[in-house]
Amino acid sequence: MLNAVRSGANPIMRCLVAACTALLLAACGTDRAAPLDVELPALIPVPLHVQYGEGAYRLAADSRISGVAHTDMHATLEWMIGLINEQAGLSLSLTDGPGALRLELEDSAAFAETLAAIAAIDARGVREAYLLEITDDGIRIAASDEAGLFYGLTTLWQLLTANSNGELPLVTIVDAPEFEWRGVMLDSARHMQSPAFIKRYIDWMALHKLNVFHWHLTDDQAWRLEIRKYPDLTDVGAWRVPAGDAPATDIDEATGEPRKYGGYYSQETVRDIVAHAASRHVTIVPEIDVPGHATAAIAAYPELGVPGHGVDRVSASWGIFENVFNLEEDTFRFLEHVLSEVTELFPGEYIHLGGDEVVTKQWLASGRIAERMQELGVNDVQALQNYYVERLQDYLSTLGRKVIGWDEILESELPPEAAVMSWRGVEGAIAAAAKGHKTVLSPAPTFYLDHVQTNAPGSPPGRGGIVTTEDIYGFDITPDSLTEKRDLLLGLQANVWTEHIRTEDRVVYMSFPRILAIAELGWSAPRNQSWASFAERLERHGGRLDALGIRSRGPAAREPHVPRTARLTGRELKLCSNDIVLALEDDAPLEGHRESFLVDIMNPCWILEDVDLSVAESVAASVGQLPFNFEIGDMIDDVVVESPESGDGELRVRLGSCDGPVVALLPLVPAFGNHGVTKLPAARLELPEGASDSHDLCFSFTRHGVEPMWVVNWVEVFGGVSGDSR
Ligand code: ACM
Numbered sequence: 001m002l003n004a005v006r007s008g009a010n011p012i013m014r015c016l017v018a019a020c021t022a023l024l025l026a027a028c029g030t031d032r033a034a035p036l037d038v039e040l041p042a043l044i045p046v047p048l049h050v051q052y053g054e055g056a057y058r059l060a061a062d063s064r065i066s067g068v069a070h071t072d073m074h075a076t077l078e079w080m081i082g083l084i085n086e087q088a089g090l091s092l093s094l095t096d097g098p099g100a101l102r103l104e105l106e107d108s109a110a111f112a113e114t115l116a117a118i119a120a121i122d123a124r125g126v127r128e129a130y131l132l133e134i135t136d137d138g139i140r141i142a143a144s145d146e147a148g149l150f151y152g153l154t155t156l157w158q159l160l161t162a163n164s165n166g167e168l169p170l171v172t173i174v175d176a177p178e179f180e181w182r183g184v185m186l187d188s189a190r191h192m193q194s195p196a197f198i199k200r201y202i203d204w205m206a207l208h209k210l211n212v213f214h215w216h217l218t219d220d221q222a223w224r225l226e227i228r229k230y231p232d233l234t235d236v237g238a239w240r241v242p243a244g245d246a247p248a249t250d251i252d253e254a255t256g257e258p259r260k261y262g263g264y265y266s267q268e269t270v271r272d273i274v275a276h277a278a279s280r281h282v283t284i285v286p287e288i289d290v291p292g293h294a295t296a297a298i299a300a301y302p303e304l305g306v307p308g309h310g311v312d313r314v315s316a317s318w319g320i321f322e323n324v325f326n327l328e329e330d331t332f333r334f335l336e337h338v339l340s341e342v343t344e345l346f347p348g349e350y351i352h353l354g355g356d357e358v359v360t361k362q363w364l365a366s367g368r369i370a371e372r373m374q375e376l377g378v379n380d381v382q383a384l385q386n387y388y389v390e391r392l393q394d395y396l397s398t399l400g401r402k403v404i405g406w407d408e409i410l411e412s413e414l415p416p417e418a419a420v421m422s423w424r425g426v427e428g429a430i431a432a433a434a435k436g437h438k439t440v441l442s443p444a445p446t447f448y449l450d451h452v453q454t455n456a457p458g459s460p461p462g463r464g465g466i467v468t469t470e471d472i473y474g475f476d477i478t479p480d481s482l483t484e485k486r487d488l489l490l491g492l493q494a495n496v497w498t499e500h501i502r503t504e505d506r507v508v509y510m511s512f513p514r515i516l517a518i519a520e521l522g523w524s525a526p527r528n529q530s531w532a533s534f535a536e537r538l539e540r541h542g543g544r545l546d547a548l549g550i551r552s553r554g555p556a557a558r559e560p561h562v563p564r565t566a567r568l569t570g571r572e573l574k575l576c577s578n579d580i581v582l583a584l585e586d587d588a589p590l591e592g593h594r595e596s597f598l599v600d601i602m603n604p605c606w607i608l609e610d611v612d613l614s615v616a617e618s619v620a621a622s623v624g625q626l627p628f629n630f631e632i633g634d635m636i637d638d639v640v641v642e643s644p645e646s647g648d649g650e651l652r653v654r655l656g657s658c659d660g661p662v663v664a665l666l667p668l669v670p671a672f673g674n675h676g677v678t679k680l681p682a683a684r685l686e687l688p689e690g691a692s693d694s695h696d697l698c699f700s701f702t703r704h705g706v707e708p709m710w711v712v713n714w715v716e717v718f719g720g721v722s723g724d725s726r
Pocket of ligand 1: 357406423
């Protein structure tokens, strides 16, 4: 609940917000002597301390904003004012003279005293903090740094875009962040976004007080950052032929080869994006993933790989590759050159070196690697990963930078200044903090925004396993073991991995509203957090998101179970198992709408529950076929492959369970050669004598191998024999 504050010298303060379950909502007005005729605004993230006065202040449409001559933030101010003017129907402008809205940068000691007199924020200091006062005399935003002024303005933007017509509650807001790292990671390697989109995305983050943009720029499937010394990293490493039969037949006339997907960010573009982010008080943390997730780099420069494991092209498969960098001095020199260019481009304190999911198989099998390990004094391949981190950290130290990496880097000794990003639950953060390292919480699956938000028909693809905004909001980011080490917890971060997020629209959909929960967990004091309040504020925040162009958004909470209909899509059917569940998009058609399918890639099998056999006579289905483009190591041998009963495969329907009697076989022949989805001719259900109750039906495919992976698009059970109308 919001900090309950006595009005002190201000006898008109009435709204003891702690008493209100719904924060900052109209209900609070019941404590007011004279309720405002404006609706109280929905603020996200919720501020630390809000103290309402009685009455309202009307900001004239053409008011002036003063007090900015001594700041560097003119361009940012112009942007914020433009946004407010456009969305609130005002025509505010900057002035050197007096203004109705005053921005004041204060000395930090004096500012700390000012704030302490109103609200207790001393423990968190005054960095990024602001004071926003709306009185009969006008509006004042004070801060001791420009980030604070900016955040005060973002709150004012929210106040003025609550259908207020410039009418604002008299209010004093003291606000400061709970955590210094309020991040979102965007994977631009698996799928790339345009520079204009990245800048817009950063704007959207900043408007919600998110301040770290972790930019995943290299991976097995692409290297997206121009490195001047190594042009093939992007000339070769930034391009791949997408997986599947449809892309394989999409011939590029210029080359006579299948068209490649790709692109990269030039250094000029990166400088522009970094400057843009800085103007929004967002730090970009670039990630150059070493020593694994290196296939694209090795495709560009095969001498970087383990001898005998060269790769001749960038792969379009997802998953965990065995390709890793080798241990040659030239490879370290390569990485140091890369990092020297990276640090020239990105001025932040941390450089992310990945370090996750390193498969040691190639290292273990290589005589040359064994030789080099001996020369380097590294005894064990597990320790090699750390050798990488330590060596590159040493190099980065000479450039005044620090390493951050995924929590695997903790598996051996780390330099004390290295920070750890905990993704395998919160355990990495707990272990890092126990060793005295700073840490960022980014736990899978809850903070992994590639997970779907719903399986409603038509919803975009993603990793299976629903994660809603409510799930994120409810995640305990400070378990007891971390509370004790609170000083080492830099903050938290959501990750937008893009294997299954092909378009910018879908990045938006998968990010919103979920990153707003991250914003509130990261910025707001825990005592002010309440899901009921957040959900209500979020609903009213929708108009602002629309105005920003964030129109594609997921549902905030788990949707009620989809009512059973005659036809169920594969997204709605129950899966027979839950090993590696993905909501995958078809590879066809190349242009226009593609279906998406929910599938356990280890066992493509679906259950239609409770079918009334007293009326069910026939079954129809629509199916798709997908490339099996997943690097899953030896697990490939465990993928369930059932042999065809006849010909080249069927959709097989079993009664009761997946071990039950076969009651229908729908041959796949009509779907061969069709890259998109195919409706198979309906088949009669051959039910055992007397079967009449409700039973489950199990659907699986027979096939000769893992490729292609057949998937259910929809199934339908009906009376009669004709499926023609369906
Ligand atoms: C990760 O998800 N491999 C950090």
